[in-house]
């Protein structure tokens with residue numbers, strides 16, 4: 001099966017071509033077994049603490065769970081984000097998604113804002129929420145709570161038909177992403193996607209890190225924990241998006257971390 005397979009680290013010319021053509025790339029084996037285990041246990045803890053039931057998302061887990069914090073600036077992915085955005089971007093949100101055991105098909109959607117749809121901004125829909133999704137359970141077979149994506153749909157001027165959306169129906173060009181736990185998917189907000197069915201008897205967890213230009217408001221948190229800002233690294237603090245605004249709106253005065261100055 002065709003697949004936009006990439007590698008950890010540098011965003012190569014081929015990565016760029018695949019990302020522009022399909023709207024996403026898949027990076028296998030980003031996390032080792034120990035890291036997957038740590039992130040999965042952390043994910044289960046934050047959902048238990050939040051008392052979620054059914055399909056659910058919990059944000060801001062990076063503040064309380066070191067394993068989830070370590071993915072914010074993962075060296076396999078951050079160079080790719082930087083290659084797409086330049087030096088000024090923030091972590092707009094970090095959502096841990098649970099697809100419960102024997103969960104059904106999710107709804108097709110593009111990422112963005114229902115309050116002001118990104119397709120109103122122009123064509124092609126700009127890159128405003130670049131998502132890195134880390135699979136924390138095995139999804140190497142279909143119907144294991146995979147992500148399903150429509151390749152190239154970030155450039156479609158036609159919407160997905162309402163009938164398909166209403167019925168959560170299949171379409172001939174949807175790719176069910178099959179990848180091991182520890183793989184990551186990097187994708188454009190405008191790609192049509194959904195959660196695929198999960199037939200097995202355990203809950204599926206995926207960690208989504210969403211990177212945006214510095215002027216986009218965060219959606220998983222009203223404010224950053226002061227304690228977290230104090231104790232975390234300069235790079236992670238930078239990605240939390242706290243910058244002085246008055247004299248230079250929209251992040252112009254946002255000093256980049258030392259790593260970006262090298």
Ligand SMILES: O=C(O)CCC(=O)C(=O)O
Pocket residue numbers: 095097098099111145146147193194195196206208
């Ligand atoms: O985790 C998933 O299965 C999908 C999450 C998703 O599509 C979203 O948050 O937009």
